[in-house]
Amino acid sequence: MRILLFGKNGQLGYELQDSLAVLGELIALDRSGCGLESRFCGDLLDLAGIHATINALSPDVVVNAAAYTAVDQAEQQHELADKINHQAVAVIAHACQHINALLVHYSTDYVFSGTSSKAWTEQDIPEPLNQYGKSKWAGEQAIINSGCHALILRTSWLYGARGHNFIKTILLLAGQRDVLSVVSDQYGTPTSATWIAAITVKILRTYFNHPRPEQLDGIYHLSALGKTSWYDYANFIIEQAGALGMAFRVKTILPIKSADYPAKAVRPANSQLNTAKVQQTFRLTLPTWQSGVIQLLEELKHND
Numbered sequence: 568m569r570i571l572l573f574g575k576n577g578q579l580g581y582e583l584q585d586s587l588a589v590l591g592e593l594i595a596l597d598r599s600g601c602g603l604e605s606r607f608c609g610d611l612l613d614l615a616g617i618h619a620t621i622n623a624l625s626p627d628v629v630v631n632a633a634a635y636t637a638v639d640q641a642e643q644q645h646e647l648a649d650k651i652n653h654q655a656v657a658v659i660a661h662a663c664q665h666i667n668a669l670l671v672h673y674s675t676d677y678v679f680s681g682t683s684s685k686a687w688t689e690q691d692i693p694e695p696l697n698q699y700g701k702s703k704w705a706g707e708q709a710i711i712n713s714g715c716h717a718l719i720l721r722t723s724w725l726y727g728a729r730g731h732n733f734i735k736t737i738l739l740l741a742g743q744r745d746v747l748s749v750v751s752d753q754y755g756t757p758t759s760a761t762w763i764a765a766i767t768v769k770i771l772r773t774y775f776n777h778p779r780p781e782q783l784d785g786i787y788h789l790s791a792l793g794k795t796s797w798y799d800y801a802n803f804i805i806e807q808a809g810a811l812g813m814a815f816r817v818k819t820i821l822p823i824k825s826a827d828y829p830a831k832a833v834r835p836a837n838s839q840l841n842t843a844k845v846q847q848t849f850r851l852t853l854p855t856w857q858s859g860v861i862q863l864l865e866e867l868k869h870n871d
Contacts, residue, residue, distance in 0.1 A: 568775070571626035572596065573609055573617075573659070574633030578730035579673060582764035583632055590771060594624060597633075609633070611655035621662035628771065629663050630671045631656065638677070638699045639831040645698040652702035657709035664715035669774070671767065676723035676755060676790070678704040681835020686794075688841045689786045697832035707786065718770065719786040720763075723840055724800075726859075727760030728866055733797070737804045738867070741815040751798035751822035755838040758790040759859035766851060773849045783848060788840035791856035798822045800860075807861055811868045 568591030574580035575595035587593050596609025607624065608616030611633050621629060635641065635651040656672065663670040677700035678693035695701045710717045726732035734757075740747055766789060774780050795803070801820055809815070825834065842853055 568592070568628065569624070569626045570594070570628045570630060571621065571624055572630045572632065573611065574631065575609070576729075577632055577634070578725060578727045578732065579760045579763060580632035581729040582727055582760045583630060583767065586764040586768045587630065590768060591627075594626070596620070611651045614650075614655060614658045617655060618658050618662050621659065621668070622666065625666050626668055628669045628671060629659060630767070631659055632673055634673070635702065636699070638697060638834075641699040641702065642697065642831045645702070648698055648702040649705065652699075653705035653709060656706035657713065660710040660713035660715045660717065663717070664713045667716070669780075670710060670715050670717040671771070672706070672710055672717060672719050673763075674707055674719055674721045674786075675700065675703045676721060676838035676840055677835060678707070678721065679835055679838055681753075681837045684837060686839040686841035687788070689788060689844055696835060699832065700835075716781055716784050718774070718784065720767070720770075720789045720845075721786065721840060722758050722763055722788075723790045723838055724755045724757045725760055725763070726757060726863065728863060728870075729760075733757070733800065734804055734860065734863060735867075737801050738808060738813070738815075741805055741808075741817040744817055746819045746821060747801065747817055748821045748823045748828075749798045749801045750825050750828050751796050752824050753834050753836055753838075754794055754796050755835075756790045756792070756794055756840065757800055757856045757860055759854075759863065761862070762791070762854060762859055763789065766853075769851065770845075770849050787845040787848070788842050789845050790840045790842060790853075791859055792842070792853050793856045794839045795856065803857065804860065804864070808864050808868075811864055813864075813868060 641648040680694040
């Protein structure tokens with residue numbers, strides 16, 4: 568099996584490099600290509616280059632872990648977000664359809680409005696509140712409209728050892744400030760990039776071992792189990808990091824409302840995803856969100 572990975576140096580792509588390699592030949596690209604194979608394009612702003620690369624390599628699977636993820640900046644850079652999260656995805660999908668390759672694409676809980684108190688299912692209609700969510704939703708639609716074989720995996724509140732994320736931000740600020748203020752009225756599920764990468768491999772194995780794999784095509788919600796607020800999440804991080812021997816300056820974490828936090832982009836109040844479909848279809852046992860956070864904290868402590 569030949570697998571082409573876009574976004575190899577991102578938070579998720581970094582983890583996918585190791586995981587996907589067990590399935591066969593892996594060609595991993597970022598914006599600068601891949602070393603000696605720099606003639607291949609991994610820059611999603613180069614639509615013609617992306618299309619030509621997929622045609623030239625003719626992979627069995629294309630895994631797209633590249634994305635514009637700066638939620639607040641997308642409010643001003645919505646054209647750039649749309650080109651990466653929508654237009655480039657449309658090109659990738661059409662190229663996959665042309666060569667009959669499977670596309671694995673990662674999307675987001677931010678395609679939903681957040682107005683429901685229940686966990687969102689794949690049957691719920693997206694109504695994104697911000698430009699980032701709109702661009703990701705447009706990308707999903709482009710994949711579906713292309714007619715290619717695809718697994719669209721929506722995940723939430725992603726974090727990992729590489730790149731910027733909420734855990735690293737809280738640890739940094741806790742070492743600098745006595746008091747932190749964290750939003751308490753937005754709910755979702757923190758999800759580990761390491762775990763998403765490992766589960767992706769399990770999903771692909773099940774897919775290609777299925778007698779009619781095309782029957783598994785579609786949208787799936789893939790996140791850890793449980794639900795928390797950013798405020799409770801921050802408290803859990805500090806408590807668990809303290810138990811591991813990490814010392815902080817912070818003494819108090821204050822809960823605040825979204826309206827009191829100066830963010831450019833509106834976030835959904837509840838973006839918890841219902842994962843029943845992916846669990847049943849691919850026979851998966853999902854971890855709690857707390858277990859992944861503890862695992863990353865242990866890794867950060869070990870590498871400190």
